[in-house]
Amino acid sequence: MGCCDLHFRRGGAADDESRWGVEVPPGIDPTKAHPSRRYNYWLGGKDNFAVDRESAETVASAFPTVRLSARENRAFLKRVVTFLAGEAGVHQFLDIGTGLPSAGNVHEVAQAIEPTSRIVYVDNDPVVLVHARALLTSDPAGRTAYIEADLRDPEKILADTDLASTLDLSRPVALMLVATMHFVTDEHDPYGIVRRLLSALPSGSHLVMTHATNDHLTPEQYAENVEANERSGVPFRLRSTEEFTRFFDGLDLLPPGITSVVDWRPEIPAEERPSVEDVSMLCAVARVP
Ligand SMILES: C[S@@+](CC[C@H](N)C(=O)[O-])C[C@H]1O[C@@H](n2cnc3c(N)ncnc32)[C@H](O)[C@@H]1O
Numbered sequence: 001m002g003c004c005d006l007h008f009r010r011g012g013a014a015d016d017e018s019r020w021g022v023e024v025p026p027g028i029d030p031t032k033a034h035p036s037r038r039y040n041y042w043l044g045g046k047d048n049f050a051v052d053r054e055s056a057e058t059v060a061s062a063f064p065t066v067r068l069s070a071r072e073n074r075a076f077l078k079r080v081v082t083f084l085a086g087e088a089g090v091h092q093f094l095d096i097g098t099g100l101p102s103a104g105n106v107h108e109v110a111q112a113i114e115p116t117s118r119i120v121y122v123d124n125d126p127v128v129l130v131h132a133r134a135l136l137t138s139d140p141a142g143r144t145a146y147i148e149a150d151l152r153d154p155e156k157i158l159a160d161t162d163l164a165s166t167l168d169l170s171r172p173v174a175l176m177l178v179a180t181m182h183f184v185t186d187e188h189d190p191y192g193i194v195r196r197l198l199s200a201l202p203s204g205s206h207l208v209m210t211h212a213t214n215d216h217l218t219p220e221q222y223a224e225n226v227e228a229n230e231r232s233g234v235p236f237r238l239r240s241t242e243e244f245t246r247f248f249d250g251l252d253l254l255p256p257g258i259t260s261v262v263d264w265r266p267e268i269p270a271e272e273r274p275s276v277e278d279v280s281m282l283c284a285v286a287r288v289p
Pocket of ligand 1: 034035036037039074077096097099122123124125128149150152177178179183184
């Protein structure tokens with residue numbers, strides 16, 4: 001069964017009944033919007049509830065190109081894993097904020113290049129756990145694991161026995177925080193979380209991050225976006241290039257440095273790429289010295 005063959009239903013909204021075929025498993029609240037299902041909706045998937053779609057449309061009312069931004073972020077994910085597994089020679093990945101399985105999951109891209117690649121996926125959405133079998137289809141030469149945990153509790157992630165049995169922490173690991181850190185608001189110490197996770201990884205490891213930015217918004221647009229994000233029911237923190245850059249303090253940024261996801265090692269000519277403003281998603285890859 002593929003990830004997207006499994007559907008839930010809770011006798012509520014008729015719309016959800018047509019999308020989800022069985023009872024909602026325990027621990028899943030279909031009345032609360034969640035980032036993974038909202039992202040799935042923007043990418044054109046069907047693994048989402050009415051509340052996720054409403055939340056997604058609320059965000060889109062203030063930032064109409066959000067679907068484009070989601071697609072460009074996902075395209076970056078494939079390019080960066082291709083780069084890491086190939087040119088950079090990194091064959092271990094800690095992918096936190098994995099999202100619902102979709103085309104080009106990290107292990108599929110990495111193991112197509114290096115079958116022995118090892119990947120630990122982490123997400124805090126119980127719906128991702130339900131679909132996790134699609135993340136555990138490792139090449140026999142490599143290995144994958146899924147941990148249900150919250151990024152805001154890095155100690156729990158680092159202490160997980162599946163992490164220890166899947167990754168060799170004496171060898172370089174790519175810490176992937178792709179479209180995830182903007183869900184960590186300031187009171188949860190986002191910079192401290194990234195520092196703590198990196199402190200467990202050896203020299204030669206890499207930090208990969210993408211992050212939604214307010215760089216291109218007027219003050220009025222910014223206020224509108226903040227208000228829409230609050231109304232959408234999902235805590236969200238846009239960050240400027242300056243704020244994003246702080247995540248990479250003490251690391252060696254790889255070319256092209258801090259840039260828009262559309263401009264990071266692009267595969268298509270500049271004139272065919274979407275505008276940096278419409279996508280408004282920063283990215284960077286850096287090496288742990
Ligand atoms: C926008 S999706 C990105 C998915 C994937 N990384 C990608 O770029 O295609 C963000 C993911 O981060 C997860 N997430 C958000 N906050 C989290 C947290 N505090 N702990 C763990 N995962 C979190 C969400 O559940 C969601 O699956």
